[in-house]
Amino acid sequence: MNRTRAGPAAGRDRPDDRSAHPLTRPAILAAALEIIDRDDIERLSMRRLGSRLGRDPAALYRHAANKAALLDGVTEFVFEQLAVDSTDPDWRHQLRLVARDFRRLAVAHPHAVPLLVTRSLATPLGLRPPGTLRPLEHILVLLTRADFSEGDALRIYRALFGFLYGHVLNEVQEVVDRPEETTDLLRLGLQHLPIGEFPLLRGLASQLATYDGVTELERGLDTLLAGLAATLGPAGARRQDPR
Template sequence: MLTRRTVLDTALRLIDAEGVEALSMRRMGKALGCDPMRLYRVAAGKDDLLDGVVELVLSELRVPAPVDHDWEGVLRRTAHSFRTIALAHPGIVPLLVTRPLATPLAMRPLGTLRPLEALLELLVGVGFDERGALHAYRLYIGFLHGHVLNELQERVLDPDEPDDLLRLGLHRLPVKEFPRLRALATELASYDGRRELEEGLDVILAGLRRQLDRTSPGEGL
């Protein structure tokens, strides 16, 4: 039986293997061994498939309940979960970042809104007012999107090359025009996505902590 979940799982596997550009109703029909017209019974078209795949991937993201008001720990664990999902499905990352922008908030698939609802509930629960919680969410999720996009761009041209400049292909850049980039070859070659995420979270959470202290003084959160 052809179900929506079967179709979305197949679409995700196709994107993981060949990228978003490979997704089409014809390719999906071939992968599922059926007439592509049958797919329209469970998906209105390619846009519906893309929205469904984003919802499917985001369903893997769980926002844990806070223990002893440790909202910062929750945001750290959620961030690392998001990164893990993104690295497992790199072809989906551009969709995770841009697909929601193509649809008004109230018209997005419900599964894409559940992490937003859970994070807003967390932030309001520890003392942010509603506006502050929304601002904190936007800052946090914007950082996560930027981080995973940047990490996926950190590609090594020649992993077996011992010289960092050659390994990254930076030797091709004109010396006089890009001295800073060339000088950063060793740092770029030793990029550690997990460490970079933690360092960025330190900055984001420190700012949110100060904001929370200003809005709820004396509560000890």
């Protein structure tokens, strides 16, 4: 997915009609995510957020002690939109739905992907916002109900999200060097690579330029879930994946 960073624009942080409503934590986090979506994480500040909400930035500190706490809140705000049905009798089907939902959130909020991937992993589990841990807990419930041991359930979660983190980072990163060029080799800047050292990579220019996130996700899930079922799945859990 190619993306272009937006630059400053006049009137960008003009207050919206939320200034007439009570200041709540969900409203603050939603506005913060809007700024991140539009500009980037580095452009988020208490001053800009206060301007966006039509409030004195000092009022925001009652809901987030500093920018780090605000970013934790945004991470939690996004993760709370990740739906996991722990009562689904088909664990593979449910994990496939979770994976699609996670990709949907990442594509909808590409500038927030570093928060979803690296920020969570850099914080000890017990210190992470509860909302970021609920998908993990619900997936563990889903898998233990499918007769996996608790240890195997955790291994499956780690395998799934390790794959998802890598997938979304690949999909949302900027890959185009010169979009005005007419060939994929030149658009990706692969002409800079010595042909004698990187013949296969240069030869994949068209496939690299036409990355299909949906297709690649499904192919990866086919391999991952089949392998997990074969190596860890109890006999009662080895059912055909209906997708």
